[in-house]
Amino acid sequence: MATTSDKIIVCAYHNVGYRCITELLRQGAEIALIFSHEDSAGEQIWFESVRELAGRHGIPCLTSEINAPENVERVRELAPDFLFSFYYRSMIKPEVLEIPRKGALNLHGSYLPKYRGRVPVNWAVINGETETGATLHYMVEKPDAGEIVDQERVPILFTDTAQDVFHKVTDAAVEVLSRSWPLLREEKAARVPMDLSAGSYFGGRKPADGRIDWSRSAVEIYNLVRGVTHPYPGAFAHLDGRKVTVWSARPMEGNGEPGCIMSLDPLVVGTGKGLLELRSLQVEGEEELAGNRIELANTAHFD
Structure with a gap:
């Protein structure tokens, strides 16, 4: 003692x-x-x-x-x-x-x-x-x-x-x-x-540092998502002028234009290398939903 x-x-x-x-x-x-x-x-x-x-x-x-x-x-x-x-x-x-x-x-x-x-x-x-x-x-x-x-x-x-x-x-x-x-x-x-x-x-990180750069590889974006997901502020992008937080994702094989939506169910987006399935999303001001349940407007591209 x-x-x-x-x-x-x-x-x-x-x-x-x-x-x-x-x-x-x-x-x-x-x-x-x-x-x-x-x-x-x-x-x-x-x-x-x-x-x-x-x-x-x-x-x-x-x-x-x-x-x-x-x-x-x-x-x-x-x-x-x-x-x-x-x-x-x-x-x-x-x-x-x-x-x-x-x-x-x-x-x-x-x-x-x-x-x-x-x-x-x-x-x-x-x-x-x-x-x-x-x-x-x-x-x-x-x-x-x-x-x-x-x-x-x-x-x-x-x-x-x-x-x-x-x-x-x-x-x-x-x-x-x-x-x-x-x-x-x-x-x-x-x-x-x-x-x-x-x-x-x-150094420290700010919520703004969670912005997704779709020119990065799918694995790099996936690592960002899991590195700042709940209970942290989350990784985000913009779609139709709305901020969308990506809470869960999964890298996949394949090719697609960075930020371009390749399929809706599952919701898959192109990156600088590989594809990324967005499994859980939250449009600002709305509840968190599975990626394939997010309503998309007349756009096929994340900013």
Whole structure:
């Protein structure tokens, strides 16, 4: 069990935050304070609440930024041994990272140094990767660049959506933390320098980034669709001036002009290479329907 000297402050949100805090508590860790976020009104909340978890365990939880001057001072006064970040959405300033006596660590949703930066799971699916992972590493000023403590790989199946992969990565994150926490407490955990030249950095994504480019291959468009489908904003195109979100698709062999509707049942569209069956669609302002049930006007082409 952790001793009273192993005082922790946690910055956390989403399922990764919920599950990792649960694992620390399972191992008897002393969490003195949690920083989290207010839920965004424009976001589909499909994940567990860190704030509710903190409340059930009587742990103080703040949704104001840890970088705010009054919170930096509060962290100093608590003098934690560790600071953990589990899916916290703000970059933590160096002045905060320097406070914990035994280090500040982050659990990142990729097999670092690949996919440093924002929304790594979505990017991995969009780029057609066949595996990703979870990495526990020390935090430094540069994002996702500090020494690696432990990692776990997870497979990405061709049929996986980003949410499927996110669940796998969350399980891997908990596994990594469960192995690492006892070693961190004893100051015996690995500290492997990260070779940034062997990896990549990706920025965040906006809903507008989901626009389909029909000149891309069917597989590339399919990867975009499954990388941003529910509960994310979705990939979209325009038909008869209406925005149409594609929630599910399937690449097929064949040829057709990019964006051109090749058949109605099933609904198949040409791409830069191959064909794409649109299996589930949603015209803006209407309900989601199977592709072959969408009513088409006098057009035979997606923009």
